[in-house]
Amino acid sequence: MFNRMFTLLLLVVAMGSTLASAAFADDWVAVKLRGQVLQLVAGDWAKLQRGDVVPDDRVIRTLGNGRVDLQRDAEVISLGGNTQIQIRDKTGKRFTTVQQHFGTVEIEAEVRNVQHFAVETPFLAAVVKGTHFIVKSGKSQSSVKVTRGQVEVSDQQSGAHVLVPAGQQATVSAAGELAVTGRGASSTQVVSANGQVISGPTTTGAAGTTVGVGVAGTNASVGVGTGGVTVGVTTPVGVGVGAEVGGGGASVDVDVGGTNVGVNVGGGNGVSVNVGGVGVSLGLGGLL
Structure with missing residues (x-):
């Protein structure tokens, strides 16, 4: 009787550990942190510490001297100073959206066969299958600089979009102007929402x-x-x-x-x- 109860207890503990590991693997963890980094908890700003788990929809903000790397498996979201984001993961789907309110965000996204990672600012949306890129967002414009792979950048206002390769940068202004600069930018097509080529x-x-x-x-x-x-x-x-x-x-x-x-x-x-x-x-x- 005792052996049976002990075996059942071990089984329950093992199941609980497995579920906890699965839940932990789906969350983002602050692996590197320096300076002042805050998280919005129940309407109040609290300090984010190294090793803290960032749940879905949690707002994270860095002050001027703050830097933080949030990691989940092989993917990393790096926040520069004076940056605010909110991470959303679709329930039942492996698709992550970083809502970037302002500041600088650097993304290391795992390579997959389908689009699974996006960064949205007030002016643009960047969607990827897997790459390394940097997004900067201010009051008058947002930009995406691609260092590896390709990023599809869309103008939130007009719907115009462009596939930006490594070495190029796409910028969208508050007026809805989408421009591409960098190596070979003249050969990159910018397409309108109805499928017409605007440039390139x-x-x-x-x-x-x-x-x-x-x-x-x-x-x-x-x-x-x-x-x-x-x-x-x-x-x-x-x-x-x-x-x-x-x-x-x-x-x-x-x-x-x-x-x-x-x-x-x-x-x-x-x-x-x-x-x-x-x-x-x-x-x-x-x-x-």
């Missing part, structure tokens, strides 16, 4: 697609729709060229140093514009 190169396609072209430092974009084709060109010297091609012809608009020139072409097969040595040509038979 694409391949030609059927009606309803958009084409971006770069010519000797000049950025040009071509939109192909069911009603025709639109072309927009911006040069570093302030020369603007716009063209719209419909089924019945084409119209070209050129802006050079404040002077506007309009040209209408009817029944033609293409449009060619040359301004200051920079040429843009559009042939309906060859492009579409």
Whole structure:
């Protein structure tokens, strides 16, 4: 009788230990900490200590001299000074969202085959399958700098999005402007919420697609729709060229140093514009 009760007691203890380990593995733990780091508990700010477990939805804040690394398995969330975040994990799903109110957050996300980690700021959302990146958020803009892998960055206001590779940075302003900088940024596509390319190169396609072209430092974009084709060109010297091609012809608009020139072409097969040595040509038979 005693042996049976002892065996049952050991079984209960083992089950409890297993459940506790599973729950602990699903939480974030403060593994490195220095300076002043606070957590919001029942409406009051309390000190976060090294080794503390951070439960779901807990708000964490660092002061100017505060730094903390939160770790779960191989993933790490590092907070710089003057930063505030809130971590949310979807129930029943392994998907983590870091709500970044302000400050600097560095993410080391485990590599998986599906998107499973996101950082959201007031201006942008960054979603990854696994990578290393840094998010900074202030009053007027947020930015994502990718050091390894790729990060999909979306503008919270317009819905425009871009896949940012390592070595590049995406910035979204309070006005809803999404810009990409860094090595090879001119070849990175920024796509609108309805699927049209806002900037960056694409391949030609059927009606309803958009084409971006770069010519000797000049950025040009071509939109192909069911009603025709639109072309927009911006040069570093302030020369603007716009063209719209419909089924019945084409119209070209050129802006050079404040002077506007309009040209209408009817029944033609293409449009060619040359301004200051920079040429843009559009042939309906060859492009579409």
